[in-house]
Amino acid sequence: MKSLLLTTFAALALLVSPAHSAEHAEGMMRVTFKLFNKDSTATCFLLRDGADVFLVTAAHTFEKATGESSILVLREAGEEATWKRQDKTVAIREGDRPLWTKHPHQDLAVMRVVLELPEDATLPIDAVKTDGFPCFGDPVMLLTYPARVEANGAGFPLARQAVVASFPAETMEKHPEFIIDATAWDGDSGGPVFIDAGEGKPQVVGLVTARINHVENIKSERETRKIETPMGLSKALAAPLILETIRLAKNTVDVPASGR
Known part of the structure; x- marks a missing residue:
């Protein structure tokens, strides 16, 4: 009986192992970065196409x-599983x-960049969902x-879980937004929405764009106030739009942004 219990606990430990269950999240984390200058802070991720x-x-x-x-907050692996922040200036105009x-x-938006990066700091473009909504x-x-x-x-992003909260009533071509039950904050825009594609690999299904607020206009004799309360919901754009924009960028003659 004791042997059976030990075997059962060992099996359960493997099933809930953080390293196993979060492998796809870690893969996505390695390609997700902060992008900021004095007037704008956002989240971005890097895709590799050839x-x-x-x-x-x-x-x-x-x-x-x-x-x-703007400043792109990259990271460099150090000794003994440590990481160091590496701020890189990238041209945006x-x-x-x-x-x-x-x-x-x-x-x-997408922007071609020229940076010295390890391969695991970029996600292959075939990890982006090619059709429809999650x-x-x-x-x-x-x-x-x-x-x-x-x-x-080291500048790592924060992970949150959500569910796809909206059922599509129209095709993606007519209405490419979907809703997730998470509150977006300033700095979240551009963050990837993703799932486990299997074998520890992430699949990008969307991109965070905006928070959804409940808006109230409160009037009194002397003033009118607008109160916006977060509803715990955010808008995201469907991933195929990323591929559309990259195709457009590849057909545009531009100067790749370099980092220093």
């Missing part, structure tokens, strides 16, 4: 950023000319920097 590396984020984060550069490519109709009610994860918070001094 020899090209594309930085993916929400378009409004580039548009709100002033000046010609040349004068007034944006170096990013925006989706024609959606809040999504399934209604399915569990998803997101990696972001809520309220600009970093997990630690």
Whole structure:
């Protein structure tokens, strides 16, 4: 009986092993980074398409950023399983000319970058969902920097779990947004929404773009106040739009943004 119990506990330990169950999350974490300058803070992730590396984020984060550069918070592995933060300056404009490519109709942008990176700091482009929405009610994860918070001094993002909260009533082409039951904060825009694709690999199914608030207009004799209360819901764009934007960027002659 004692032997049977030990065997059962050992089997359960394997099933709930954090290293096993979170392998796809760690893979996504390694390619997700903070992107900021004095006027804009966001989350981004890096996709690899052949020899090209594309930085993916929400378009409004580039548009709100002033000046010609932003800081990309990379990380470098050290000794004894330690990590060091590596801030890299990347060009986002040349004068007034944006170096990013925006989706024609959606809040999504990509930018080709030239950086010295280990292979596991970029995700292959075939890890992006190629059609439609994630399934209604399915569990998803997101990696972001809520309220600009970093997990630690190395600049890792924070992971959260959610479910797909909206059932699609139209095709992705007509309405490419879906809703997740997580509260987005400033700094979350551009963060990947992803699932476990099996064999410890992530699949990107969307990208965080905005928080959904309940808006109340409170009127009194002397003033009117607008109160916005987070509803615990956020908007995300379906992943195929990322691929559309990368195809558009590849057909555009631009200057890759380099880091220093």
